[in-house]
Amino acid sequence: MTDRNPPGVLAAAWLVARKDLTIELRTRTAFLASTVFAVLALAIFYFTWDQSVVTAADRAPGVLWVVLTFSALIGLQRSFCVEEHDRAIDALIAAPIGRESIYIGKALANVIFLVALQVIAIPALVVFYNLPIGRWIGWVTLIIVLAIVGIVAVGTLFAAMAVNTRFAELLLPMLSLPFFVPILLNGAQASTRVIAGRPLAEAWPWLRILIGFDMVFAVACALAFPLMLDE
Amino acid sequence: MIDTSLEFQAAYVLAAVIYGGYVFSLWWRSRRTRERLDALRAAKRR
Amino acid sequence: MTSPSIRAEPMGAMNEKPVMDWMLAAALVAVVAVLIRAIAFTPTEATQGLAQKIYYIHVPSALGAYVAVGLLALASLAYLWLRDVRADRLAEASAEVGIVFLSVVLATGPLWGRRIWGTWWAWWDMRLTLTLFLWFVVAAYLVLRGAIDDPGMRGRYGAVLAILGALLIPFIHLSVYLFPTLHPMPIVLKPERPSLSPEMLTTFLLSFAAFTLLVLALIRSRYRLASLGDAVRATEGAR
Numbered sequence: 001m002t003d004r005n006p007p008g009v010l011a012a013a014w015l016v017a018r019k020d021l022t023i024e025l026r027t028r029t030a031f032l033a034s035t036v037f038a039v040l041a042l043a044i045f046y047f048t049w050d051q052s053v054v055t056a057a058d059r060a061p062g063v064l065w066v067v068l069t070f071s072a073l074i075g076l077q078r079s080f081c082v083e084e085h086d087r088a089i090d091a092l093i094a095a096p097i098g099r100e101s102i103y104i105g106k107a108l109a110n111v112i113f114l115v116a117l118q119v120i121a122i123p124a125l126v127v128f129y130n131l132p133i134g135r136w137i138g139w140v141t142l143i144i145v146l147a148i149v150g151i152v153a154v155g156t157l158f159a160a161m162a163v164n165t166r167f168a169e170l171l172l173p174m175l176s177l178p179f180f181v182p183i184l185l186n187g188a189q190a191s192t193r194v195i196a197g198r199p200l201a202e203a204w205p206w207l208r209i210l211i212g213f214d215m216v217f218a219v220a221c222a223l224a225f226p227l228m229l230d231e
Numbered sequence: 232m233i234d235t236s237l238e239f240q241a242a243y244v245l246a247a248v249i250y251g252g253y254v255f256s257l258w259w260r261s262r263r264t265r266e267r268l269d270a271l272r273a274a275k276r277r
Numbered sequence: 278m279t280s281p282s283i284r285a286e287p288m289g290a291m292n293e294k295p296v297m298d299w300m301l302a303a304a305l306v307a308v309v310a311v312l313i314r315a316i317a318f319t320p321t322e323a324t325q326g327l328a329q330k331i332y333y334i335h336v337p338s339a340l341g342a343y344v345a346v347g348l349l350a351l352a353s354l355a356y357l358w359l360r361d362v363r364a365d366r367l368a369e370a371s372a373e374v375g376i377v378f379l380s381v382v383l384a385t386g387p388l389w390g391r392r393i394w395g396t397w398w399a400w401w402d403m404r405l406t407l408t409l410f411l412w413f414v415v416a417a418y419l420v421l422r423g424a425i426d427d428p429g430m431r432g433r434y435g436a437v438l439a440i441l442g443a444l445l446i447p448f449i450h451l452s453v454y455l456f457p458t459l460h461p462m463p464i465v466l467k468p469e470r471p472s473l474s475p476e477m478l479t480t481f482l483l484s485f486a487a488f489t490l491l492v493l494a495l496i497r498s499r500y501r502l503a504s505l506g507d508a509v510r511a512t513e514g515a516r
Contacts, residue, residue: 161437161438164425164434165424165425166426167424171420171421171424174420175417178410178413178414178417178442178445181410181449182445182448182449186452189456206455217441220441227437232321232324233324233325234327235392235393236327238327238328238388238389238391239330239331242335242384242388243312243331243334245381246338246385249377250381250491253374253377253495254305257498261502264502264505268505268508272512
């Protein structure tokens with residue numbers, strides 16, 4: 001044993017996050033798959049309605065949120081798959097870090113992953129859907145980050161669950177999507193108003209629910225996570 | 232009064248099918264499980 | 278093979294109780310009786326016609342569904358706290374019966390709404406929308422349970438999902454409440470609810486009682502089926 005003290009909760013979480021991100025950086029498969037999916041989906045959606053009736057700019061917020069949700073699922077799938085090999089998760093549990101650190105670390109890695117994904121997807125949206133550059137970009141970024149926190153809080157827990165079951169790829173969406181609904185609904189409603197140039201006060205009622213959701217589920221999922229690793 | 236007898240009948244039939252089907256599935260599964268349990272216990276005694 | 282973390286219960290007497298018993302028979306008789314009363318011995322509502330009678334199934338089934346889902350949440354809490362396999366059985370039973378009742382609510386709702394509201398689905402009807410999302414969560418619960426072999430993990434994961442699902446419901450409610458939809462002008466229904474005659478009210482109350490008895494009886498029967506299944510597994514394992 002080393003003579004150093006075991007790392008504190010946040011330091012340990014950062015170690016876990018760094019491990020996950022390093023693996024992802026080296027293989028790049030999941031990020032590539034999610035990014036390609038997102039940009040492709042944005043492009044495909046463009047062709048799905050009558051341009052003379054609804055403008056692209058009006059459709060853009062809805063498309064953005066659908067694509068965010070499904071590319072997030074792809075990203076979440078990988079977050080525990082990487083431990084599946086050789087039961088690496090056992091090593092993680094045996095390490096002198098608390099289980100909360102594993103959760104926070106994996107969630108952190110997922111947040112960074114999804115934010116990086118949006119860094120590519122948002123500009124693609126602006127370009128494909130011909131959105132004007134404006135103040136709304138800052139607010140929408142904030143709303144998306146809040147949504148990502150919620151998606152990751154819930155999704156990381158369910159990914160840990162799903163990886164131990166028989167139909168992991170089917171179960172993760174089935175478990176997560178009902179929980180994504182309040183995130184999707186409130187995020188989309190808030191950002192639609194912001195993109196349309198309406199004052200932020202109009203988006204606030206939705207934003208408030210999103211923030212409340214994040215707080216409640218971040219705590220609940222962090223508390224529930226150790227149960228996923230019990231024997 | 233409007234004639235909504237079609238919806239009324241459809242709803243009652245659907246409800247009967249769903250509830251009835253479930254009761255039947257309970258009965259069927261319990262029979263299968265009990266047979267299996269009896270067979271296992273008989274095998275043990277031998 | 279049961280994990281050491283679950284408290285097993287003594288074998289024997291527990292699994293000899295019949296799955297289909299007098300309580301279920303009584304409940305079925307009660308439901309059939311009250312629906313006969315609803316069809317033949319309760320006056321038909323003047324504006325909606327026969328479709329109003331759908332409500333004698335739709336609303337009491339919703340109540341039954343909420344009872345089942347409430348039991349699911351409570352049993353899940355109990356399981357996480359006590360790790361008693363009986364709480365897990367109750368959760369499993371409540372979920373399965375719950376989805377049956379939820380399905381009936383979702384099947385009968387649009388049939389009523391199509392002519393009366395003028396729309397198949399009413400997102401602004403809170404009960405219908407919540408029922409839909411409850412259905413999704415309970416369905417996910419049942420699929421999750423079906424995908425796990427180890428009883429300890431199945432109980433734990435299921436319980437966590439059930440409790441998180443319970444937390445989800447208020448957020449769905451809040452979100453949908455704010456959600457702007459065009460309320461279609463109801464085709465038949467006037468804005469004020471048509472008043473119920475005393476016979477209709479009585480039929481409603483009887484129907485609530487009958488369906489509540491049904492949901493409890495079904496959960497009890499399904500629980501016994503679960504006990505039976507556990508007995509089979511235990512006997513297989515002990516060979």
